[in-house]
Amino acid sequence: MAGSNFSAYFERLPLRRRRLLQTALAGGAGATLASALAACGGQQSSSSPTGVAGNFPSHPKWNFVFINHVTTNPFFVPTQYGIQDACALVGCTYQWTGSANSLVKEMVDAFNAAIAAKADGIAVSIIDPTAFDEPVNRALDAGIPVVAYNADAPAGSKNRRLAYIGQDLYQSGYRMGQRIVSLVGSGDVVGFIATPGSLNIQPRIDGAKQAILDSKAPINFVEVATGAQVEEELSRIEAYYLGHPNIKGMFAVDAGSTQGVAQVMEKYNLAAKGVHGGGYDLLTKTLQEIQAGNLDFTIDQQPYLQGFYPVIQLFLYLLSGGLMVPSDTDTGLLFVTKENVGPYLRTQTRFEGSSSKEQLVPRS
Known part of the structure; x- marks a missing residue:
């Protein structure tokens, strides 16, 4: 939008909408700006052949x-x-x-x-x-x-x-390590990782290990690879548990491995036996097992x-x-626990990947 046209458009807006757009422009966030334009009721430019929502020029x-x-x-x-x-x-x-x-x-x-x-x-x-x-x-x-x-x-x-x-991956892993210390305290703990060395998840497990070391808690933390496919991850997690039945904590740094931990925790009723578990991301099974009390937490990275x-x-x-x-x-970074998991399960949305429906989601 040309500067003079934008100024004229801006001055025609009600005060509340002008303030919203000023906030977006001051923050410099592209998504916020786009949302603000939509919220301000900006009309689509007649010169745009692309059906753009908002007053963007033809491109x-x-x-x-x-x-x-x-x-x-x-x-x-x-x-x-x-x-x-x-x-x-x-x-x-x-x-x-x-x-x-x-x-x-x-x-x-x-x-x-x-x-x-x-x-x-x-x-x-x-x-x-x-x-x-x-x-x-x-x-x-x-x-x-x-x-x-x-x-x-x-x-x-x-x-x-x-x-x-x-997400700041190392920092999120460090926060997870601190949570592991508070939940487990001592004993053998396993951290599952789909593909060791991969920069989307390795920094998390590195951060978790460092937090445990910094705490000086008597926790023996080991890292175990699970693989890139969900079925493979579940199989390896179950096999590890069966070979280490005295484990005190089972945690994971990727979505598939976290779901696998949740499934194994449920199958063997491990929470009732004092075993703690947690991980990352919002797969439906992971959320269901948090609500059921079989998993302590998962971490949302949006x-x-x-x-x-x-x-x-x-x-x-x-x-x-x-x-x-x-x-x-x-x-x-948000810890999703039994206390706040409800809205994630009650509402099926594109934002969490649980629905393809385009919809305005009311706050619950």
């Missing part, structure tokens, strides 16, 4: 390629809904590609294909410390903006991605936002001619 129907490490994992269902909703909001399209089994070569091949196809923007889960450095460089040199989502290059990396959108925000940031970067540079965005 090409940009295509954003999302490169993922476990493309069929249920954790990323809300992420894909977030991508869809953001693309609908700003009149863009997307492609979801990568690897189903966390194979870095397949992801790099998909990245290279996106460059060759002249993608307008790329979002990638950087699960390897160096493998994506060269593809990111080539994309940026070709004028294609790149952001990381869900997993980021390690601190001090030479990777030039413009921003990271996702995967919907990990799809929504990258689209908005890439869109604004292109729309502004590169002036609106993507910025690091922490999608949060």
Whole structure:
């Protein structure tokens, strides 16, 4: 929207709506701005061929390629809904590609294909410390903006991605480790991880181990790999428990392994035997077992936002001619326990991946 047109539009708004838009502009958050425009009742520009909601100028129907490490994992269902909703909001399209089994070569091949196809923007889960450095460089040199989502290059990396959108993984793991200490106190504890070394989950288990060490609690914490597929994860978790029946705590740092822990805790009635368990993400079975008292907690990182925000940031970067540079965005950390799990189970939404329905969700 041209400056003079925006000023005239702004002055016509009621005071409450002007304040809402001022807040969005001051905060610099793309998603907030888009929401504010919608809340302000902004009319669609007649010059836009893309059906954009809000007063954006006419622009090409940009295509954003999302490169993922476990493309069929249920954790990323809300992420894909977030991508869809953001693309609908700003009149863009997307492609979801990568690897189903966390194979870095397949992801790099998909990245290279996106460059060759002249993608307008790329979002990638950087699960390897160096493998994506060269593809990111080539994309940026070709004028294609790149952001990381869900997993980021390690601190001090030479990777030039413009921003990271996702949870502070190490800090969330540290917080989980503190929770483990408070729940278990002492004894043998296992931490399950789908793919050791992968940068979307390894920092979590590293943080948990460090928190336990810092506490000086007499806890023997071991790390066990489970695999990238949900069925494989459950099988390995059950086998580990059967071989270690005196375990005091079973925890996990990825969605599939957390669901597996929940299922094993339920099957063998472990909570009643004093075993504690917890993990990450909001798969339905995980939430049900928290409500049933079989699992102590799970940690929400809001995967919907990990799809929504990258689209908005890439869109604004292109729309502004590169002036609106993507910025690091922490999608949060919330412990979901028996005390606050109710709303997650009562309401089926796109935001948690439990429904595909477009709806206004009332606060419960």
